[in-house]
Amino acid sequence: MTTTLANIDLETAYAEAAERFVAANPKSAAIQDQALAAMPGGNTRTVLHYDPFPLRFARGEGCRLWDADGHELVDFLGEYTAGLYGHSEPVIRDAIKQAADDGWVLGGPNLLEARLAQAVVDRFPAVERVRFTNSGTEANLMALTAARAFTGRDRIMVFKGAYHGGVLYFAGSPLNAPFDYVMADYNDAEGTAALIRAQGDRLAAVLVEPMSGSGGCISGTDAFLGALREATAETGALLIFDEVMTSRLSAEGLHGLLGITPDLITLGKYLGGGLSFGAFGGRQDILARFDPRRADAWPHAGTFNNNVFTMAAGLAGLTHVYTPDRAVMLNAAGDSLRGRLNDAIIRRGLPMVVTGRGSMMAVHAGSAPPTSAPEASARNRRLIDLLHLDLIAAGIYTARRGMVVLSLPMGAAEFDRLAAAFEEFLDVRRSVILAAGEGVS
Numbered sequence: 001m002t003t004t005l006a007n008i009d010l011e012t013a014y015a016e017a018a019e020r021f022v023a024a025n026p027k028s029a030a031i032q033d034q035a036l037a038a039m040p041g042g043n044t045r046t047v048l049h050y051d052p053f054p055l056r057f058a059r060g061e062g063c064r065l066w067d068a069d070g071h072e073l074v075d076f077l078g079e080y081t082a083g084l085y086g087h088s089e090p091v092i093r094d095a096i097k098q099a100a101d102d103g104w105v106l107g108g109p110n111l112l113e114a115r116l117a118q119a120v121v122d123r124f125p126a127v128e129r130v131r132f133t134n135s136g137t138e139a140n141l142m143a144l145t146a147a148r149a150f151t152g153r154d155r156i157m158v159f160k161g162a163y164h165g166g167v168l169y170f171a172g173s174p175l176n177a178p179f180d181y182v183m184a185d186y187n188d189a190e191g192t193a194a195l196i197r198a199q200g201d202r203l204a205a206v207l208v209e210p211m212s213g214s215g216g217c218i219s220g221t222d223a224f225l226g227a228l229r230e231a232t233a234e235t236g237a238l239l240i241f242d243e244v245m246t247s248r249l250s251a252e253g254l255h256g257l258l259g260i261t262p263d264l265i266t267l268g269k270y271l272g273g274g275l276s277f278g279a280f281g282g283r284q285d286i287l288a289r290f291d292p293r294r295a296d297a298w299p300h301a302g303t304f305n306n307n308v309f310t311m312a313a314g315l316a317g318l319t320h321v322y323t324p325d326r327a328v329m330l331n332a333a334g335d336s337l338r339g340r341l342n343d344a345i346i347r348r349g350l351p352m353v354v355t356g357r358g359s360m361m362a363v364h365a366g367s368a369p370p371t372s373a374p375e376a377s378a379r380n381r382r383l384i385d386l387l388h389l390d391l392i393a394a395g396i397y398t399a400r401r402g403m404v405v406l407s408l409p410m411g412a413a414e415f416d417r418l419a420a421a422f423e424e425f426l427d428v429r430r431s432v433i434l435a436a437g438e439g440v441s
């Protein structure tokens with residue numbers, strides 16, 4: 001990163017960083033242009049688009065990525081938590097190779113799916129039985145529809161600013177699945193409990209992330225999550241924890257760490273070993289309704305639910321790589337890195353903050369940690385856009401929204417590199433950070 005940047009104001013600083021990005025990435029730009037001919041905006045996954053254009057990746061190894069222009073980057077985006085194992089974990093590669101050798105699209109139950117299911121049941125206390133899907137979105141759709149069928153009620157409760165999948169943005173998208181829903185404020189324990197009680201026997205389920213991941217790595221407080229458990233138990237609504245991202249945060253998921261037992265949980269991301277994956281599980285009396293031996297069984301289809309590549313990769317990863325010990329170690333490393341970044345901010349007296357837990361964190365403008373996703377998105381986004389481009393220039397790839405995710409191949413060298421690049425950002429951009437202050441964008 002050059003220190004001759006003008007930093008006249010945030011917009012000028014950003015424009016300059018964007019210009020530098022464009023100059024450094026002609027091949028990514030050319031591929032983006034070509035992609036426009038076949039894909040709207042050259043894109044098939046909204047979150048991967050950013051201004052001026054996204055880097056196009058040629059390959060990855062360990063926790064490193066190489067873009068089309070040949071730059072090497074340390075991958076602190078970690079495929080939004082699905083990349084826990086990095087890009088080339090040998091145990092997972094061997095499992096995928098073995099699955100390929102044994103043939104795929106077998107059209108019947110295979111030798112792997114019940115073993116992965118057992119590993120998931122053994123790992124997560126709330127999961128007595130589990131079923132697989134192809135994505136976290138599908139897992140949430142299945143959990144919500146199952147909750148509605150189980151309770152005989154229609155309405156669901158979600159939290160403002162929550163993200164639960166491609167058709168589960170709720171108020172944020174005209175493409176939302178047509179659920180009857182009511183919204184509450186994340187971390188408002190009293191207000192939400194009152195709303196659950198007021199909904200009474202109309203409410204089928206409350207769907208919540210125990211830490212809001214995409215919303216800015218904002219932890220649900222014990223009081224908030226405890227109030228959800230209590231109020232739903234009273235009204236008969238099911239409590240569904242979306243642990244698609246957060247299940248990696250301890251050896252037994254975040255619900256296990258917090259000691260709360262939801263009725264259902266949804267899983268995804270890394271649990272497929274880096275391949276397409278989703279799962280929903282929980283109370284045996286609810287999941288039993290899917291038992292196809294029953295005359296009144298609920299249907300649950302999905303051609304690729306038990307595909308051998310995902311089953312093999314997921315099983316190898318969970319049983320041989322992300323063992324409980326390694327889960328503890330990785331999350332401790334994340335806590336220490338987050339502490340280091342916050343110390344760097346505090347030492348300089350700057351209005352920024354890093355929130356999160358364990359191996360997931362997010363950087364925000366403003367000094368107080370936001371307590372909900374809407375509060376986080378009202379903070380100065382431009383400053384976080386600038387951080388994103390500055391970190392890329394320093395060889396560090398993070399999510400545009402300021403999310404930083406650890407992966408297993410990382411060690412002290414990668415953590416030092418991120419900390420150094422972050423400190424350089426704080427120093428070089430000091431005047432624009434101070435000018436952005438506590439204000440909203």
Ligand SMILES: Cc1ncc(COP(=O)(O)O)c(C=O)c1O
Pocket residue numbers: 080134135136137138140163164165166209213214242243244245268269277278
């Ligand atoms: C909390 C949460 N739930 C569900 C999903 C959807 O998962 P998928 O992208 O596999 O459909 C995501 C994806 O980012 C997520 O973060």
